[in-house]
Amino acid sequence: MGTFRTVKGMRDFLPEDLAKRKFVEEKVRECFRLYGYEEIETPTLESFDLISAKAGDEIRHRMFILNDLSGRKLALRPEITPSIARIVANKLRTEAKPLKLGYIANCFRYDNPQMGRYREFWQAGFELFGSNQPIADAEIISINSDLMKRSGFSDFFIKIGHVGVIRGVLSDEGVDEADQNRIMGLIDQQKTTKALIIIKKLNVSKNCLNTIKSLFKLKGTNWKQILLESKRNLQQNNKALTALENLEEIIILARMGGVETDFFLDLGFTRGLEYYTGMIFEVFIPNLDISLGGGGRYDKLVKLFGGESMHAVGCAPGIDRIVLGLERERLFPKKFASFKKILVIPVNKKLVLKALEVASDLRRNGIVAHNEVVGRSIGSALSYANKKSYTSIIIIGPKELERDCVILRDLLRGTQREVSIIDLFDEITSE
Numbered sequence: 001m002g003t004f005r006t007v008k009g010m011r012d013f014l015p016e017d018l019a020k021r022k023f024v025e026e027k028v029r030e031c032f033r034l035y036g037y038e039e040i041e042t043p044t045l046e047s048f049d050l051i052s053a054k055a056g057d058e059i060r061h062r063m064f065i066l067n068d069l070s071g072r073k074l075a076l077r078p079e080i081t082p083s084i085a086r087i088v089a090n091k092l093r094t095e096a097k098p099l100k101l102g103y104i105a106n107c108f109r110y111d112n113p114q115m116g117r118y119r120e121f122w123q124a125g126f127e128l129f130g131s132n133q134p135i136a137d138a139e140i141i142s143i144n145s146d147l148m149k150r151s152g153f154s155d156f157f158i159k160i161g162h163v164g165v166i167r168g169v170l171s172d173e174g175v176d177e178a179d180q181n182r183i184m185g186l187i188d189q190q191k192t193t194k195a196l197i198i199i200k201k202l203n204v205s206k207n208c209l210n211t212i213k214s215l216f217k218l219k220g221t222n223w224k225q226i227l228l229e230s231k232r233n234l235q236q237n238n239k240a241l242t243a244l245e246n247l248e249e250i251i252i253l254a255r256m257g258g259v260e261t262d263f264f265l266d267l268g269f270t271r272g273l274e275y276y277t278g279m280i281f282e283v284f285i286p287n288l289d290i291s292l293g294g295g296g297r298y299d300k301l302v303k304l305f306g307g308e309s310m311h312a313v314g315c316a317p318g319i320d321r322i323v324l325g326l327e328r329e330r331l332f333p334k335k336f337a338s339f340k341k342i343l344v345i346p347v348n349k350k351l352v353l354k355a356l357e358v359a360s361d362l363r364r365n366g367i368v369a370h371n372e373v374v375g376r377s378i379g380s381a382l383s384y385a386n387k388k389s390y391t392s393i394i395i396i397g398p399k400e401l402e403r404d405c406v407i408l409r410d411l412l413r414g415t416q417r418e419v420s421i422i423d424l425f426d427e428i429t430s431e
Contacts, residue, residue: 007119008113009111009119009120011118011120020323021320024151024322024323024326025104025122025319027147027150028102028124028319029104031146031147034146035126035143036100037100037127038101038102039101039102040084040101042080042083042084043077043083044077044106045075045076046074046075048074048075049073050083051063054082054274054301055082059079059109062111063110064109076108078107078108080103080123080125080316081127081275081298081314082305084125084127085298085301085304085307088129088307089302090305090307093307093308097131098128098131099128102127104123106120106122107122115324116318116320116324117290121320122318122319123293123317124293124319125314125315125316126143126315127312127314128140128313129302129310129311130310134246134249137253137279137313138250138253138254138257138259140295140315141158141254141257141281144293144295145260146258148292148322151322152329153326153331155285155329156261156283157261157262157264157283157285158259158263158282158284159266159269159281159282159283159284160223160279161267161269161270162280163243163276164239164240164242164243165215166183166268167180168234168239168243169211169239169240170183170208171239172208172237172238173202175199175202182198183198184274196212196213199212211233211234216267216268218265218266218267219264219268221265223251226267227244230267243278246279247265251265275300275304276296276298277298277299278296280294280296280297281315283317285328285329288324288325288328291318292318292321293317293322294315294316295314295316297311298312298313298314299312340368340392340431341390342367342369342370342391342428343370343371343381343390344358344369344370345372345376345378345381345382345395346396350398351397351398351401354401356371358396359371361424367429370390381393392411393408406418408424408428410431
């Protein structure tokens with residue numbers, strides 16, 4: 001039998017890899033606490049019908065699908081928002097609004113493995129239910145900006161748009177929702193030429209086609225000028241105009257809420273999920289051409305799953321991609337934790353019991369203390385401690401014990417001294 005390897009697109013997280021992921025997850029949880037989002041968990045397996053209802057063709061084709069022994073069609077979750085909407089529809093419908101829920105979870109898509117894209121990936125989420133006010137959209141954008149800064153990024157931008165603009169233009173021409181979804185999916189895949197061919201085949205007016213073409217060109221960081229020009233182009237499209245005004249208010253509120261980074265406005269921007277109904281956005285850093293997360297408004301999803309009609313807006317920061325961005329920019333702190341980590345080493349086997357006692361007493365007082373368990377010499381144990389980033393070692397020697405003392409060596413400063421066992425905790429914490 002040959003050597004077993006990880007399944008294609010899946011990963012083993014070794015200690016340093018996992019420490020990096022946990023670093024980002026803790027930044028997410030800081031934002032949960034600061035913005036009032038309560039963390040929940042959902043099943044890894046969901047009904048295929050639930051997940052596929054508004055997933056979009058691209059994601060439907062990339063789901064891991066299986067049948068259980070009862071013949072039910074299930075899917076490994078490719079994202080979490082439908083699961084959250086199901087919970088709100090079935091279990092939290094009577095909760096006071098706004099309802100703020102957060103999550104950190106692994107998801108699965110049968111993508112071609114490449115930089116920043118895996119078949120199992122981790123994402124976080126902030127979902128806000130019960131508000132149709134632009135300030136709710138602005139809060140979600142602010143959370144993403146705050147998370148980026150707390151993670152260590154100073155140079156990033158937010159690509160923003162509104163699905164109501166293109167949908168508004170198409171709706172005025174009588175294009176039905178199924179065709180709109182197909183067109184929006186192609187635009188998301190950057191197949192704008194194919195999308196325009198389909199629009200033309202739907203026998204829309206020349207004015208509609210030209211308006212859509214102009215929207216594809218309206219993009220950039222001068223969002224005020226772009227909005228002004230867009231409003232002039234959309235004077236005959238009331239739904240699209242309303243969407244533009246909503247987007248403008250959201251950006252202004254986000255600015256007031258502390259978002260200082262650039263907004264890259266793109267009115268031809270769509271996302272691959274069909275359930276978005278309003279503002280959409282993605283977060284980028286300059287040296288990486290994949291988004292580090294994104295989100296938007298989805299006002300119809302809860303009702304689709306049997307709940308009341310409920311406004312909602314949310315986002316899903318990509319934990320793997322934030323890690324990748326931090327690695328690219330070399331922004332990870334050199335040490336993920338600043339706590340003291342001590343290795344307790346007995347000089348010989350007769351002193352093992354005393355070493356266990358010393359380490360146990362330190363742990364009881366909240367100090368991270370590990371016992372040397374391999375039987376190494378002092379030299380070998382010291383070499384190991386340096387490789388594993390211990391901050392200090394405690395040497396238990398017979399002569400020192402006669403005086404109820406041990407040797408405390410500071411590996412960061414390269415100093416050592418004899419310390420009374422009674423005073424050991426105070427000596428360690430005062431360093």
